[in-house]
Amino acid sequence: MNTTVVSLPEAAPPSAWHRFLDSDFVYAYKRSPTAIVSSLTLLLFVLVALFAPWLAPQNPFDPAALDLMNARIPPAWLEGGQWQFPLGTDGQGRDLLSTLMYGLRISLMVSFCATLFSLVVGVTLGLVSGYAGGRIDNLIMRLADMQLSFPTILVALLIDGLSRSLLPRSVHEQLALFVVIFAIGISTWVQYARTVRGATLVEKSKDYVHAAKLIGMGPMRILFHHVLPNVLGPVLVIATLSLGLGILTEATLSFLGLGVPPTSPSLGTLIRVGNEVLFSGEWWVTVVPGVCLVILVLAINLLGDWLRDVFNPKLK
Amino acid sequence: MNAVLKEAIVEKDIALSATDLGRHFPVGAGLLAGKLGAGRSVKAVDGVSFDIRRGETFSLVGESGCGKSTLARLVAGLDAPSAGSIKFADAGQKDHRIQMIFQDPYASLNPRYRIGTAIAEPIRFQKLLPEAQVMPRVHELLRQVGLAPADALKFPHEFSGGQRQRVSIARALAGNPSFLVCDEPTSALDVSVQAQILNLLRRLQEQLGLTCLFISHNLAVINYVSHDVGVMYLGRLAEVAPTRTLFEAPKHPYTQLLLAALPQLDTRGRDKSPITGEIPSPLNPPSGCAFHPRCPHANDRCKAEKPELTAQPDGSQVACHAVQERRIPVMFHSA
Amino acid sequence: MLRFLSTRLWNGLLVMTGVSFISFLLFSYIGDPVNNLLGETATLAQKEALRASLGLDQSLIVRFFKYLGLAVRGEFGISYRNLEPVGQLLMSRVPATLELSLCAAVLALGFGIPMGVYAGIKRNSWLAQTMQVVSLVGISIPSFLTGIILILVFSVELNWLPAYGRGDVVALGGWTTGFLTTSGWKSLVMPSITLALFQLTLFMRLVRSEMMEVLRTDYIKFARARGVADRSIHFHHALKNTLIPVITVAGLQLGSLIAFSIITETVFQWPGMGLLIIQAITFGDIPVIAAYLMLIALLFVLINAVVDLLYFQVDPRVRIA
Amino acid sequence: KTFTWTASADALSMDPYSTNNSFTTSFMNNIYEGLVRFNEKVEIEPALAESWSSVSPTVWRFKLRHGVKFHGGEPFTADDVVFSWQRVMTPGSISKLNLADVKDVRKVDAFTVDVETKAPFPLLLNQLLNLTIMSKTWSEANNAKEASDLQQKKENFANRNTNGTGPFMLKSREVDVKTVLVANPTWWDKPKHNLTDVVFTPIQSDATRTSSLLSGALDATVNVPLQDVQRINSSGAFTVVQGPELRTIFLGMDQFRDELLYADVKGKNPFKDVRVRKALYQAIDVEAIKRSVMRGVSWPAGMVLSPQLNGAPKALNTRLPFNVEASKKLLAEAGYPEGFTVGMQCPNNRYVYDEQICLAIISMLGRVGIKITPQIEPVAKWNVRLNTMDVSLYMVGHAGLPMADSYALLYDVAATRTATAGGLNAGRYSNPAFDAVLPKIASELDTTKRNALLADAVTILRDDVAYIPLHQQPITWAARKGVELKQAPDNQLRLWLITAP
Amino acid sequence: MSIPPVLTVQNLRVEIPTRRGTLLALDDISFSIAPGEILGFVGESGAGKSLTGMAILGLLDPPGRVASGEIRLGERRIDQLSQREMRKVRGKEIGAVFQDPLMSLNPLLQIGDQLVETIRTHLPVTQEEAVRRALGLMRAVGIPAPEARFTAYPHQFSGGMRQRIVIALALCAEPRLVVADEPTTALDVSIQAQVLQLLRQLCRDKGTSMLLVTHDMGVIAETADRVAVMYAGRIVEIGPVADVIRNPVHPYTRGLMGAIPTLKPVTGPLAQIDGAMPRLNARPVGCAFNPRCPSATDQCRNESPRVTSHGPRQVACWLASAEFADHKELETA
Numbered sequence A: 001m002n003t004t005v006v007s008l009p010e011a012a013p014p015s016a017w018h019r020f021l022d023s024d025f026v027y028a029y030k031r032s033p034t035a036i037v038s039s040l041t042l043l044l045f046v047l048v049a050l051f052a053p054w055l056a057p058q059n060p061f062d063p064a065a066l067d068l069m070n071a072r073i074p075p076a077w078l079e080g081g082q083w084q085f086p087l088g089t090d091g092q093g094r095d096l097l098s099t100l101m102y103g104l105r106i107s108l109m110v111s112f113c114a115t116l117f118s119l120v121v122g123v124t125l126g127l128v129s130g131y132a133g134g135r136i137d138n139l140i141m142r143l144a145d146m147q148l149s150f151p152t153i154l155v156a157l158l159i160d161g162l163s164r165s166l167l168p169r170s171v172h173e174q175l176a177l178f179v180v181i182f183a184i185g186i187s188t189w190v191q192y193a194r195t196v197r198g199a200t201l202v203e204k205s206k207d208y209v210h211a212a213k214l215i216g217m218g219p220m221r222i223l224f225h226h227v228l229p230n231v232l233g234p235v236l237v238i239a240t241l242s243l244g245l246g247i248l249t250e251a252t253l254s255f256l257g258l259g260v261p262p263t264s265p266s267l268g269t270l271i272r273v274g275n276e277v278l279f280s281g282e283w284w285v286t287v288v289p290g291v292c293l294v295i296l297v298l299a300i301n302l303l304g305d306w307l308r309d310v311f312n313p314k315l316k
Numbered sequence B: 001m002n003a004v005l006k007e008a009i010v011e012k013d014i015a016l017s018a019t020d021l022g023r024h025f026p027v028g029a030g031l032l033a034g035k036l037g038a039g040r041s042v043k044a045v046d047g048v049s050f051d052i053r054r055g056e057t058f059s060l061v062g063e064s065g066c067g068k069s070t071l072a073r074l075v076a077g078l079d080a081p082s083a084g085s086i087k088f089a090d091a092g093q094k095d096h097r098i099q100m101i102f103q104d105p106y107a108s109l110n111p112r113y114r115i116g117t118a119i120a121e122p123i124r125f126q127k128l129l130p131e132a133q134v135m136p137r138v139h140e141l142l143r144q145v146g147l148a149p150a151d152a153l154k155f156p157h158e159f160s161g162g163q164r165q166r167v168s169i170a171r172a173l174a175g176n177p178s179f180l181v182c183d184e185p186t187s188a189l190d191v192s193v194q195a196q197i198l199n200l201l202r203r204l205q206e207q208l209g210l211t212c213l214f215i216s217h218n219l220a221v222i223n224y225v226s227h228d229v230g231v232m233y234l235g236r237l238a239e240v241a242p243t244r245t246l247f248e249a250p251k252h253p254y255t256q257l258l259l260a261a262l263p264q265l266d267t268r269g270r271d272k273s274p275i276t277g278e279i280p281s282p283l284n285p286p287s288g289c290a291f292h293p294r295c296p297h298a299n300d301r302c303k304a305e306k307p308e309l310t311a312q313p314d315g316s317q318v319a320c321h322a323v324q325e326r327r328i329p330v331m332f333h334s335a
Numbered sequence C: 001m002l003r004f005l006s007t008r009l010w011n012g013l014l015v016m017t018g019v020s021f022i023s024f025l026l027f028s029y030i031g032d033p034v035n036n037l038l039g040e041t042a043t044l045a046q047k048e049a050l051r052a053s054l055g056l057d058q059s060l061i062v063r064f065f066k067y068l069g070l071a072v073r074g075e076f077g078i079s080y081r082n083l084e085p086v087g088q089l090l091m092s093r094v095p096a097t098l099e100l101s102l103c104a105a106v107l108a109l110g111f112g113i114p115m116g117v118y119a120g121i122k123r124n125s126w127l128a129q130t131m132q133v134v135s136l137v138g139i140s141i142p143s144f145l146t147g148i149i150l151i152l153v154f155s156v157e158l159n160w161l162p163a164y165g166r167g168d169v170v171a172l173g174g175w176t177t178g179f180l181t182t183s184g185w186k187s188l189v190m191p192s193i194t195l196a197l198f199q200l201t202l203f204m205r206l207v208r209s210e211m212m213e214v215l216r217t218d219y220i221k222f223a224r225a226r227g228v229a230d231r232s233i234h235f236h237h238a239l240k241n242t243l244i245p246v247i248t249v250a251g252l253q254l255g256s257l258i259a260f261s262i263i264t265e266t267v268f269q270w271p272g273m274g275l276l277i278i279q280a281i282t283f284g285d286i287p288v289i290a291a292y293l294m295l296i297a298l299l300f301v302l303i304n305a306v307v308d309l310l311y312f313q314v315d316p317r318v319r320i321a
Numbered sequence D: 001k002t003f004t005w006t007a008s009a010d011a012l013s014m015d016p017y018s019t020n021n022s023f024t025t026s027f028m029n030n031i032y033e034g035l036v037r038f039n040e041k042v043e044i045e046p047a048l049a050e051s052w053s054s055v056s057p058t059v060w061r062f063k064l065r066h067g068v069k070f071h072g073g074e075p076f077t078a079d080d081v082v083f084s085w086q087r088v089m090t091p092g093s094i095s096k097l098n099l100a101d102v103k104d105v106r107k108v109d110a111f112t113v114d115v116e117t118k119a120p121f122p123l124l125l126n127q128l129l130n131l132t133i134m135s136k137t138w139s140e141a142n143n144a145k146e147a148s149d150l151q152q153k154k155e156n157f158a159n160r161n162t163n164g165t166g167p168f169m170l171k172s173r174e175v176d177v178k179t180v181l182v183a184n185p186t187w188w189d190k191p192k193h194n195l196t197d198v199v200f201t202p203i204q205s206d207a208t209r210t211s212s213l214l215s216g217a218l219d220a221t222v223n224v225p226l227q228d229v230q231r232i233n234s235s236g237a238f239t240v241v242q243g244p245e246l247r248t249i250f251l252g253m254d255q256f257r258d259e260l261l262y263a264d265v266k267g268k269n270p271f272k273d274v275r276v277r278k279a280l281y282q283a284i285d286v287e288a289i290k291r292s293v294m295r296g297v298s299w300p301a302g303m304v305l306s307p308q309l310n311g312a313p314k315a316l317n318t319r320l321p322f323n324v325e326a327s328k329k330l331l332a333e334a335g336y337p338e339g340f341t342v343g344m345q346c347p348n349n350r351y352v353y354d355e356q357i358c359l360a361i362i363s364m365l366g367r368v369g370i371k372i373t374p375q376i377e378p379v380a381k382w383n384v385r386l387n388t389m390d391v392s393l394y395m396v397g398h399a400g401l402p403m404a405d406s407y408a409l410l411y412d413v414a415a416t417r418t419a420t421a422g423g424l425n426a427g428r429y430s431n432p433a434f435d436a437v438l439p440k441i442a443s444e445l446d447t448t449k450r451n452a453l454l455a456d457a458v459t460i461l462r463d464d465v466a467y468i469p470l471h472q473q474p475i476t477w478a479a480r481k482g483v484e485l486k487q488a489p490d491n492q493l494r495l496w497l498i499t500a501p
Numbered sequence E: 001m002s003i004p005p006v007l008t009v010q011n012l013r014v015e016i017p018t019r020r021g022t023l024l025a026l027d028d029i030s031f032s033i034a035p036g037e038i039l040g041f042v043g044e045s046g047a048g049k050s051l052t053g054m055a056i057l058g059l060l061d062p063p064g065r066v067a068s069g070e071i072r073l074g075e076r077r078i079d080q081l082s083q084r085e086m087r088k089v090r091g092k093e094i095g096a097v098f099q100d101p102l103m104s105l106n107p108l109l110q111i112g113d114q115l116v117e118t119i120r121t122h123l124p125v126t127q128e129e130a131v132r133r134a135l136g137l138m139r140a141v142g143i144p145a146p147e148a149r150f151t152a153y154p155h156q157f158s159g160g161m162r163q164r165i166v167i168a169l170a171l172c173a174e175p176r177l178v179v180a181d182e183p184t185t186a187l188d189v190s191i192q193a194q195v196l197q198l199l200r201q202l203c204r205d206k207g208t209s210m211l212l213v214t215h216d217m218g219v220i221a222e223t224a225d226r227v228a229v230m231y232a233g234r235i236v237e238i239g240p241v242a243d244v245i246r247n248p249v250h251p252y253t254r255g256l257m258g259a260i261p262t263l264k265p266v267t268g269p270l271a272q273i274d275g276a277m278p279r280l281n282a283r284p285v286g287c288a289f290n291p292r293c294p295s296a297t298d299q300c301r302n303e304s305p306r307v308t309s310h311g312p313r314q315v316a317c318w319l320a321s322a323e324f325a326d327h328k329e330l331e332t333a
């Protein structure tokens, strides 16, 4: 067994933060331009999304603030552009820059929630499946097999339909967003479950788990206190990558008309709408959010890829 | 069990007695496996009986895959036997606690926990001490195993293998065990570190009066820590004897083989005629005495009939037809 | 082997039953075919009459068992949209999808694996890094956008390739193929690239990381220590070992290529199952949706079995001694 | 000449009775013909019947055309008409819904038939458009005596094969891929077209459709997205044909429930108050929608009827003025000075720019304080909403087709909703005065009187602000330069009128 | 020295650049192996035993590299050969056996294929000839019925059998030197004895030299002619096995000998060297062993000891001369 070389200062043990700064992870990070650029890009996007209401010149979600008179103004540097709308406006008279900021917010939110949701579901099922084994394991894995045969779009339809018939009317309006989140989330849990199950199978036979059993610890506590923290590495990588995928899936669902409501457009919705006007000369309506989406997803994917390499114990 | 033996050990208190212990693993998995498959199983442990006296160390030795760890897990209660029983003399009493030290020092500590937390876990979880006394006790334990109290804040990866094994020992002791199972605690360590750990274990056992089940594949290590030794071959006990008896008068051909094969510092140039043959697969064990394909003394009875442990005059028990029939010369140890 | 097959069969059955039930659930919740059949101006009485005649007014459970009973016999009813028997309809779409998926898979594997091997061997080279980033750009663009951009460039501007359809197809028995005509091949280019892009990146990255792992194993080191040539080490010793995870992933990916090429087929008007299902969904063509889901589930069950058999082929360790 | 064209969807079936999907019907009109047909101005002209006369208020006598042959060569006679009537009444038929007022069709002699209506019915000719004539011998020979039935397990022969009398004959068909027609050399009418073959390939995606046209693979496309018009025009090789459709787009309101489903007003329904409805009306600037959303191509509407629709009172096609102040005032009078919140149901793939129009309206209503919770959904789901009256404020459109008549539209849209009436009246508008006028229109055989009655009915709707009319949307077709498409406001491509260069 | 040694390593330094500076993994390693000789390397985990073997094979994992010193195979310098030339040396002139037989064989390739490929890489023989040779080799390493097992896969063999095949692979081209890195550590004692026996016999028959890396002093005692004891990247003591075992000079070697449990009756605690071997990045100034050394002097704490020769033995310890003086007395006495 090759242990990694770690310096052992004999003085007081370093603080957690110091240890973090001193870790291989941070070291690898500092040496990877890709990781730095992509994480900074992502950070920028996240900040913009978080603070959109304060940063955006206009609130594109407030229909009353929109004026059809301002529809289809090209970006400011083009002929007919106005500096009031730096990136131009769309067919509704929405300032594209503001729409973009808000769209980013929705996209990230949907993708983040979907990822979180599938992560929680997938990790829990994976842990239980791997730890319990036997019939439960078989059942969960068959569920996973089933999941594979359902396209996200059908899942979206099913969830939408089910929630409509099961939930009271009064909550329907807020549903659209959740339906998308659920649909995307449900479609990706299998990956987590399988990975975590595999990792759990490895971890549960490790002696520290036995040691915990010896003092009479129950399976749930062992799972969540001992096993869980040790299987989170690959989960983090999947989560990062599926964050990017989630944004694309949401865009695709929007393309099929099943995405988030058009009054609160996401990047995907914006592209879908822009996609329609690709021929008409108003290229900015699609190019601006398109480029933004590609950069965002690319940043996430690059980061995820890098994380995967860093976290792969077999490449240490 | 043999009447003579029972008398011999009556004055000493028996802490654990295992009777006809067996653990069989079904081969293959799946819903229909049991119904459609042949229902084969690996008899990892099969018909094993032994006693451990209070405050003493019973050792198990044997080659890889012979079922040592399985037996250890059964004794520790991590696994349930498919046959037979394990009886602890003080079972059910408040201070009956079993702890275990594991083979792989790199897997026996949760990498996410500071070792202080790891050592404190048995105390906290079993509420052995009020919270205020937990950390002092942890520090005390660390000192006891030769580490510094300041180490409590470190993570396992900051320690070498030997130090980790000390931490494991500290954690095991933290649970105030009345019984300690050590599953090859030094086989992953270098000799110089092994010596440290062996010395430590011996000292602790003497100081705390622990009863131990000690497992190793190295007879020399066994020699150093145990009172009684059991030699396992393919899930069954081949020979059980007090340590000195075993080393000076090994009776089972397999025991003799093990002793001969162990590389020794002073055996330079000895051109041993090594035992031929491979260790059989436990999936497909030989009939009769499992050792017969490799045994120079095997005859038809050995091929057909499983030998049982039988007591010998010098206090050892041997499961060998050849020994029973005195087909081979048998030495006896005179204490 | 027998046990293996029986377990597979049992698991497959379980999955199929589950899928059929869930897909059946879809029935009641994804839109009402009656509206599409009758037009929106039909009166309530007319709609009720049709609904009753379609049996949609019965309880879910009754319909499920009726449906299952028929489905087991291979009868899925008649499509609400086309009035064709569903089985026949699906089967008529299978060739298009399979040919497209096949091309995409060949592209993805044919380029992805060599690229991955290269990136794995020369992980720090300029070309490998570029391939990494470019391939990531590839999967960061939604496929509907990729499709449209390809059409704009190669159909509208350059006029090289047809924007839609399969071109001329030749019927061979019950199978229609576009492989035998020039226009068939031309039509395949853009859709298969669109479909392959994502998979290509996936395979490239998978092979890369597997390759990097395998190259660190002891047996590769030992092969080097025996003086085995680099080429043999990379392509004989290492590649074969990377294939095991690739097979698993390739199986699943082929499944999803076949099952979920909805977007690509819609953009290129590719007359396959993806286009069919999206139309069926829009129309509420329940029998088609249900049969499609069963078919896909069956497909995945089969693919799983094939993947396992391939394991047997590639990895001697899983062959039961 | 081969003419290749596309639309966004395929004809659903080749059996003309199996559906009343309007695209399928229009497609089938090139193969099968009825006793009468529409010309490009959507006016009735004789087809398989040469003339007709009234025998009694409820019985009409049709003289059939001589010398007409089916594509298979069988001569056309009265037997075929009677057979077709019988076939259209079989359980699987959906066309029969559009022949609800016909009671019976009887043979008088080989070239004469009598059609009996259930009551005096002026619109019989329009309704008979839906009775396309199939060959009796062919249908019987091919076991297609009954219309395609979804309950059957076998496919109906007529679903893939045709034998009509029309200008084109079906040559081959691959569902959703390609349908090829050839000109009928023995057509009874003098062809105005110069086509020999027609290739139809449906393309679902808007962008792909336009791309394919631009790439030169197609001669013509219908359903051109408005935004692509400029690009198509600018290429120089294509012409765009645009005109108003018969379809009027309007907003409906739930005027039935005592409390709206999706509103923050509890205990009462603001839409029951005409002032509120009027306030909404006046808050919407259709001119702005026309200019910005519709790219300058729409025809703002003052009533739910298109002025081109048979019998529509053109004079009433005037809008209430767009006036935000007036709107606010009306709201204040009605007791909602601060406005209220209400859900709005819109399709997003049904009408031209449906989603965008709704978004624009939401923004406009926002200015008078009416906050909208949008519920914008694909047509399949939106349909269910209309069907189940799960609406509060909703967008809907109607063209009065297939009869292309004002009465039919009013009956669907504004008749008090019962099991058999008001099929599209999802808001359940109900006015006894209006309901009283309707039957009079239905049976009035005198055109002038009928038109006057229609004007009365429309006036009631306008006074009630039963609906908020928006506009007629454009039909946009495009074709290679030199191809004459002959667009009609019913959005049907009549192949027999097309000339290609 | 009349017969020139097969392998000469002189002042070998191996460095591993890491993010916390460059580690000196092997420091000033010098030794040679005579034809037919078995040189054992012992030492604790991480002492640099495997690294030495890998450096000789030219297979250091990047970023590790030979920083200075030279390695000669016979007369030829091999530490500066290109990868291509080195490949011809590996397998042909230097064979290798690694620790884990399960991991050393490609699990997806048949045993026969792996043998034939290796033979044909180095020897200009036909396929049939290669197969014949492969079968011969399998027989030579004691695999019964080689024809039947030719097409078997590694997993179908037991650990001991696998290690025999690994040995066969190493000996394919009859190399002059075999680097055996812990060839028996993963095996059970009874199997270990068989494998050691086999290695010894093959070397004796063919006159092959061997560098035997292990951490089991017992194995060395039974197998090797000479032994080198490594500690923290340096050779602390090297000499004939019997001498080193009987009269360890370096305090570390002495501690090591005392720490090995034996089968004799236990008299007291095992000799114990407190502490642990320092990590490469925390090597103390002076002699690396000084913090654990019971007799360390100020010199030990400040200066790294030079290797000094005492007859057939070389020791890197400031106290060695004094020790030898004592021994001399003892021996003469």
Ligand SMILES: Nc1ncnc2c1ncn2[C@@H]1O[C@H](COP(=O)(O)OP(=O)(O)OP(=O)(O)O)[C@@H](O)[C@H]1O
Binding pocket: B025, B026, B042, B043, B044, B062, B063, B064, B065, B066, B067, B068, B069, B070, B071, B217, B282, B283
């Ligand atoms: N969970 C299990 N399922 C099936 N077989 C098992 C299981 N655990 C152990 N075995 C089998 O039981 C036998 C004994 O295993 P065990 O781990 O007890 O051996 P061991 O003596 O501890 O070996 P080692 O020295 O390698 O640790 C082995 O053949 C092993 O393959």
Ligand SMILES: Nc1ncnc2c1ncn2[C@@H]1O[C@H](COP(=O)(O)OP(=O)(O)OP(=O)(O)O)[C@@H](O)[C@H]1O
Binding pocket: A001, A002, A003, A005, E016, E018, E023, E025, E043, E044, E045, E046, E047, E048, E049, E050, E051, E052, E061, E062, E063, E064, E215, E280
């Ligand atoms: N790539 C590397 N990066 C950093 N340190 C390394 C690297 N490779 C080896 N080392 C270090 O070099 C030292 C010598 O390693 P080596 O493998 O030669 O030890 P060894 O004596 O063979 O030990 P073992 O008995 O565990 O096999 C160890 O401390 C190891 O951690």
Ligand SMILES: [Mg+2]
Binding pocket: B068, B069, B070
């Ligand atoms: Mg074990």
Ligand SMILES: [Mg+2]
Binding pocket: E049, E050, E051, E181, E182
């Ligand atoms: Mg090593």
